[in-house]
Amino acid sequence: MGAPEVLIERLNRGVRKRNARWTFVRDQAFGDALTLRRFRLGNGLTALTLVDRSAPTVSYHTWFRVGSRHEQPGKTGLAHLFEHLMFNETRSHPSGDFDRLMERAGAEANAATWTDWTYYYENAPRDALPLLIELEADRMSNLVLRVPQVTSEKEVVANERKLRVDDDIEGKALELLYDSAFRRHSYRWPTIGSMEDIRGFTVRDCRDFYRRHYAPGNATVVIAGDFDERKALSLVQKHYGNLPGGRAAELPTPSKEPSQRAERVFQLPAPTPTEKLLIGYRAPAFSHPDTPALVIANEVLFGGQSSRLHRTLCLDQEVALSVRGSIAPFIDPGLFEMWIFIREGQRKAKALELLDREIGRLGRNGPTALELEKASNQIELSFLHSMETAGGKAEQIGFYETVVDDGAAVFDRLAAYQGVTAADVKRVVAKHLRPSRRTRVEIVQRAS
Amino acid sequence: MRVLVESSDVLPLVDLEIALPVGSLQDPTGQEGLAQLTGHLMRRGPRGLSQQRFEDRLAALGARLSVEVSMRSTRVRATVLRRHLEPLLKLLADVVWRPALRAPDFAKLKRRAQAALTARLDDDRTLGAVCFREALFGEHPYGRTLSGHADSLARIGLQQVEEFYARHIAKGAFVIGVAGDVTEKEARTLVDLHLPSPRRRAKKESVVPPTRARRGRHVVIIDKPERTQTQLLIGTLGARTLDRDLFPLIVSNTAFGGTFSGPLMQQVRAVRGWSYGAYSRLLHSTQRDAWYMGTAPAAEYSADCAALQLDLLERWVAGGINKAELGFAQRYMINSHCFDRDTPSKRLEARLDVELLGIPRSYIDKYDQRIAGVTRQQANEATRARISTRDLTIVVVATANEVASSFQRLSGVKSVEIVPFDRI
Numbered sequence A: 001m002g003a004p005e006v007l008i009e010r011l012n013r014g015v016r017k018r019n020a021r022w023t024f025v026r027d028q029a030f031g032d033a034l035t036l037r038r039f040r041l042g043n044g045l046t047a048l049t050l051v052d053r054s055a056p057t058v059s060y061h062t063w064f065r066v067g068s069r070h071e072q073p074g075k076t077g078l079a080h081l082f083e084h085l086m087f088n089e090t091r092s093h094p095s096g097d098f099d100r101l102m103e104r105a106g107a108e109a110n111a112a113t114w115t116d117w118t119y120y121y122e123n124a125p126r127d128a129l130p131l132l133i134e135l136e137a138d139r140m141s142n143l144v145l146r147v148p149q150v151t152s153e154k155e156v157v158a159n160e161r162k163l164r165v166d167d168d169i170e171g172k173a174l175e176l177l178y179d180s181a182f183r184r185h186s187y188r189w190p191t192i193g194s195m196e197d198i199r200g201f202t203v204r205d206c207r208d209f210y211r212r213h214y215a216p217g218n219a220t221v222v223i224a225g226d227f228d229e230r231k232a233l234s235l236v237q238k239h240y241g242n243l244p245g246g247r248a249a250e251l252p253t254p255s256k257e258p259s260q261r262a263e264r265v266f267q268l269p270a271p272t273p274t275e276k277l278l279i280g281y282r283a284p285a286f287s288h289p290d291t292p293a294l295v296i297a298n299e300v301l302f303g304g305q306s307s308r309l310h311r312t313l314c315l316d317q318e319v320a321l322s323v324r325g326s327i328a329p330f331i332d333p334g335l336f337e338m339w340i341f342i343r344e345g346q347r348k349a350k351a352l353e354l355l356d357r358e359i360g361r362l363g364r365n366g367p368t369a370l371e372l373e374k375a376s377n378q379i380e381l382s383f384l385h386s387m388e389t390a391g392g393k394a395e396q397i398g399f400y401e402t403v404v405d406d407g408a409a410v411f412d413r414l415a416a417y418q419g420v421t422a423a424d425v426k427r428v429v430a431k432h433l434r435p436s437r438r439t440r441v442e443i444v445q446r447a448s
Numbered sequence B: 001m002r003v004l005v006e007s008s009d010v011l012p013l014v015d016l017e018i019a020l021p022v023g024s025l026q027d028p029t030g031q032e033g034l035a036q037l038t039g040h041l042m043r044r045g046p047r048g049l050s051q052q053r054f055e056d057r058l059a060a061l062g063a064r065l066s067v068e069v070s071m072r073s074t075r076v077r078a079t080v081l082r083r084h085l086e087p088l089l090k091l092l093a094d095v096v097w098r099p100a101l102r103a104p105d106f107a108k109l110k111r112r113a114q115a116a117l118t119a120r121l122d123d124d125r126t127l128g129a130v131c132f133r134e135a136l137f138g139e140h141p142y143g144r145t146l147s148g149h150a151d152s153l154a155r156i157g158l159q160q161v162e163e164f165y166a167r168h169i170a171k172g173a174f175v176i177g178v179a180g181d182v183t184e185k186e187a188r189t190l191v192d193l194h195l196p197s198p199r200r201r202a203k204k205e206s207v208v209p210p211t212r213a214r215r216g217r218h219v220v221i222i223d224k225p226e227r228t229q230t231q232l233l234i235g236t237l238g239a240r241t242l243d244r245d246l247f248p249l250i251v252s253n254t255a256f257g258g259t260f261s262g263p264l265m266q267q268v269r270a271v272r273g274w275s276y277g278a279y280s281r282l283l284h285s286t287q288r289d290a291w292y293m294g295t296a297p298a299a300e301y302s303a304d305c306a307a308l309q310l311d312l313l314e315r316w317v318a319g320g321i322n323k324a325e326l327g328f329a330q331r332y333m334i335n336s337h338c339f340d341r342d343t344p345s346k347r348l349e350a351r352l353d354v355e356l357l358g359i360p361r362s363y364i365d366k367y368d369q370r371i372a373g374v375t376r377q378q379a380n381e382a383t384r385a386r387i388s389t390r391d392l393t394i395v396v397v398a399t400a401n402e403v404a405s406s407f408q409r410l411s412g413v414k415s416v417e418i419v420p421f422d423r424i
Helices: A004-012 A078-085 A097-104 A126-141 A147-166 A169-181 A195-200 A203-213 A229-240 A291-302 A308-316 A348-365 A369-386 A390-404 A409-418 A422-432 B034-042 B051-060 B082-097 B103-122 B124-137 B150-154 B158-170 B184-194 B246-257 B263-271 B299-319 B323-340 B344-357 B361-365 B367-372 B376-386 B400-408
Strands: A022-030 A034-041 A046-051 A057-064 A108-113 A118-125 A219-225 A264-270 A276-283 A320-327 A334-342 A438-445 B002-007 B013-020 B063-069 B074-081 B175-180 B217-223 B231-237 B278-282 B290-295 B392-398 B413-420
Touching: A004 A022, A004 A034, A004 A229, A034 A229, A046 A229, A046 A390, A057 A126, A057 A390, A078 A108, A078 A118, A078 A147, A078 A203, A097 A108, A097 A126, A097 B323, A118 A126, A118 A390, A118 B323, A126 A219, A126 A229, A147 A169, A147 A195, A147 A203, A147 B263, A169 A264, A169 A276, A169 A334, A169 A438, A219 A229, A219 A390, A276 A348, A276 A422, A291 A308, A291 A320, A291 A334, A291 A348, A291 A369, A291 A409, A291 A422, A308 A320, A308 A348, A308 B051, A320 B103, A334 A348, A348 A422, A369 A390, A369 A409, A369 A422, A369 B013, A369 B051, A369 B063, A369 B074, A390 A409, B002 B184, B002 B344, B013 B082, B013 B344, B034 B063, B034 B074, B034 B103, B034 B158, B051 B063, B051 B082, B063 B082, B074 B082, B082 B184, B103 B124, B103 B150, B103 B158, B124 B217, B124 B231, B124 B290, B124 B392, B175 B184, B175 B344, B217 B400, B231 B299, B246 B263, B246 B278, B246 B299, B246 B323, B246 B367, B246 B376, B263 B278, B263 B299, B290 B299, B299 B376, B299 B392, B299 B400, B323 B367, B323 B376, B344 B361, B361 B367, B392 B400, B400 B413
Parallel strands: A046 A219, A264 A438, B002 B175, B217 B392, B217 B413
Antiparallel strands: A022 A034, A034 A046, A057 A118, A057 A219, A108 A118, A276 A334, A276 A438, A320 A334, B013 B074, B013 B175, B063 B074, B231 B290, B231 B392, B278 B290
């Protein structure tokens, strides 16, 4: 890699259009051996590059700051439907061309949508990078939205909803949990949308959404892997430099969720042989200073076979088949989700009592030194695993850039986890994991 | 003893694997699930350490350990932070060669295995997959489920586990794999220090009879209430690993249902929007394993989707793939092959497959040449020779009274069997 200022000067030489001129923003260390570089194109597109020659592959991510939180009641699921539509026809490429060209090049292309973001990615052999840049730039501005594509894709999404929600007990329970735990904030509706809303989308809805959210100023491109930085930036300049700039879309601010003062309990009858408990405690935002200590608490309670709840519920008491916990990594406050899969013939009341006992103990006494060491090591292991491939690195960079405005913050986050003390865990458990702050969905058997 | 090493200093991580050529094919008839129970009981830790202390030790090392049992292998896998490699290797060796196999652990494990069978009833995809293999292979060992049935688990006691362990694992052949931040010399030194003496152990490959297809097209409906969507599997016998036309068949199958751009995905999803996914898979083993198509259409057009898939299958087998489809599949497979080897653990797995499963080394070393060398004639002849359109197993997880009559009307169907989902 050359000096970024020299690189930019060369790339901008002879370029008159303001939108196509690069600005170098900064270098950041990305671990001990790599450097993350931040550039901005005149039209507002942010590009983050991470050259890593450990494998002959490259990963190209495009993150948009739009997710289901930006939708309106009656139009839920639009961000996700739109993700599907982005694989269709453009003014330059007929329907099916995108996938054909990607697959012929050996690239894996896919996308994901959640509450706060939508991202598109390709993992490809290094030689395919020019194709990835061309096709991603093309669909950012040239997408063709017509009735046949929208109709067909709505049917695919309706089927996806049946797969993931209507016929899936966990999906259905999660939908009920978020709908019950949130009363104002847009986190209350599912990212896939309601079936009624999916069926009701029009081509006009899709065109409006595209104009509003899919623009360089609302996107971050991440390129990670084995590539020539100068050539890559030159190609980005060539293909994105013609796109109009302007301000990023004015996004509606989701309503602030009022605090919860009492436990909420719901029952979900389902055709299942075993009962299950899904519990959501109100949790702070991903960037909140309490979150690292809560993540350590999650590891102590649910992390692997030596965790407190696995040991108590699954091994010693044999009340549950499995347990798991996770904290939603959202921009605004979300939920600390806990699942207990109860064994046939066992009582959910017993499982809940044991859960409360362990959480109470952790809130009163904190974790032991061994538990802290285990949690720290396990989190380090997960972190290293997430960094194994170019695609893994690009995903981490894109996520942190979109959620906390700093693509290299994954290392700060690891340091924060490793700095958590027993007192921190004790404090956050006592503060956040109180029954009055939780919503409980009890999945009960319905006779068939 | 073979030690395979894939070095990479990119991350301070090491993957370790002790791979044993024993799996569910060694389950005695009536004791299906024995290999998996044995592997999972070994996972509960070595002699001298309670399960709790064993789990604490693993977690404190920053290690994850799994024992994965398949039809033909048991793989004891661990990932560990580089700084804790040596104690983890020692622990791993104890798990394999000094397992505690305690009675109380066994009793709990067996109850857990039985509870897992019940919990599996929630998972339509798994129900479909289990039933498909049973329906396709019948009594043949390839039709066995790894986790067994409630009846077969009930017949297994600790004594059977101890005997299985003593017979197949304690003195059986094994291969060691090490991948990640360790040099070959370091890895070999550590293995020599902590693993059993490197005497060569005979690898006993069990003799499996040839698989046979049931004549005709047969439908099995797994009847589950309230299904708005169905899981649909349509398939027949696939290939043997050593079939001369394996690579032509792999290429042909990739052209048909191995990519998003192939006719199966295009016709089912892109044109009609009938299913989120649509794919075909070719499995190979010492005897002919399975070939199948998988989709998940809504209940109201599940049979229509099955009819479409049968039509596409017949066209593929009778008409073959054209030159453009062949070239596309070859480019896709060769260009994307870099993702089969972009981490040291993936490279290690490929080498372990060679050692353990009898996969010819050239399948790995000369993959690109083998794919590129397939001609259209070879691909189409292999498809016609191997893929039957007449003898098909069709499994659908659905609410039976909503789909049974429409599946009965599918072309060439000889029988429709309805099985309650809680009897799988």
